[in-house]
Amino acid sequence: MTVTTIPGLENSEPTHEPPQRKRKRSAKHFLMACLLVIPNFVLLLLFTYRPLIDNIRLSFFDWNIASTRPATFVGMRNYVEWAKDPVSWQIVGQTVAFTFFAVFGSMILGLGLALLLDRKLKGRNFVRSLVFAPYVISGAAIGVAFQFVFDPGYGLIQDLLGRVGLDSPQFYTSPFWALFMVTATYIWKNLGYTFVIYLAALQGLRKDLDEAAEIDRTPRFRKFWRVTLPQLRATTFFLSITVLLNSFQVFDIINVMTGGGPLDTSTTTLVYQVYQETFVNNRAGYGAAVATIMFLAVLVITAVQVRMQEKER
Numbered sequence: 001m002t003v004t005t006i007p008g009l010e011n012s013e014p015t016h017e018p019p020q021r022k023r024k025r026s027a028k029h030f031l032m033a034c035l036l037v038i039p040n041f042v043l044l045l046l047f048t049y050r051p052l053i054d055n056i057r058l059s060f061f062d063w064n065i066a067s068t069r070p071a072t073f074v075g076m077r078n079y080v081e082w083a084k085d086p087v088s089w090q091i092v093g094q095t096v097a098f099t100f101f102a103v104f105g106s107m108i109l110g111l112g113l114a115l116l117l118d119r120k121l122k123g124r125n126f127v128r129s130l131v132f133a134p135y136v137i138s139g140a141a142i143g144v145a146f147q148f149v150f151d152p153g154y155g156l157i158q159d160l161l162g163r164v165g166l167d168s169p170q171f172y173t174s175p176f177w178a179l180f181m182v183t184a185t186y187i188w189k190n191l192g193y194t195f196v197i198y199l200a201a202l203q204g205l206r207k208d209l210d211e212a213a214e215i216d217r218t219p220r221f222r223k224f225w226r227v228t229l230p231q232l233r234a235t236t237f238f239l240s241i242t243v244l245l246n247s248f249q250v251f252d253i254i255n256v257m258t259g260g261g262p263l264d265t266s267t268t269t270l271v272y273q274v275y276q277e278t279f280v281n282n283r284a285g286y287g288a289a290v291a292t293i294m295f296l297a298v299l300v301i302t303a304v305q306v307r308m309q310e311k312e313r
Helices: 019-058 078-082 084-116 124-136 139-150 156-163 175-202 207-215 219-229 233-248 254-258 272-278 286-311
Strands: none
Touching: 019 286, 078 286, 084 124, 084 139, 084 156, 084 175, 084 272, 124 175, 139 175, 139 254, 175 233, 175 254, 207 219, 219 233, 233 286, 254 272, 272 286
């Protein structure tokens, strides 16, 4: 058995980079990383972490923003007052209900539309654009537009129900229907976001698994449950966090459509309570306490979601 060698490489040996050059290259990469990271870190520090710390600090004070009187340190009084107020727990329940149905509604409908429009259908690109368009429209504008849909006197729903002899629900006087109205409006606005993310995930699925399922003549629902859905687990986790965070911060739709009512607080959520206490009741310290409670709740929920995701890996 003969071994051939490449001419000119008979005596070649692995070359090792000199330590000095290696250190210089590492320092260059570190400097480049600092130049890219530091500006973003400074922006986060100034516009995210500093306001967060100031808000937590302010929650321990009694401060009327409409008065020249300086803030007074009151310790945990704002938190104790919030916890003892029955209205606070009503608002928490409304926030949980709104967030739950907003998150699951937009994700389920978004996935359904993505599965439908992932097929080769005529005019699907135009329909995709229509589905995504509401997401980029201002929430205040959508709230105004949907007032003409839900108005029990002349709205679209009233007209459709009137044609079959039914009365329209009182969306602006019934607490249940008012909360349903703002939730449905938000789902319609946010549907384009979940739809686009799921559509991109579906287009990146493994084709060999779909082909194997077709060869085995797997029923359509079982194929979706056993083949498609497991591959969308990471996307679903990402959407569950981002949609949850967005739902907690909904303000414009509620402010335009109901103003937190009817009955004063029937559609008030925690973020709307922060606005009411801070800028309407001029209780900036109490509003900061509510904002801190909301921040801690979101932090705990997100940590639990991340922990559950790590256990599934």
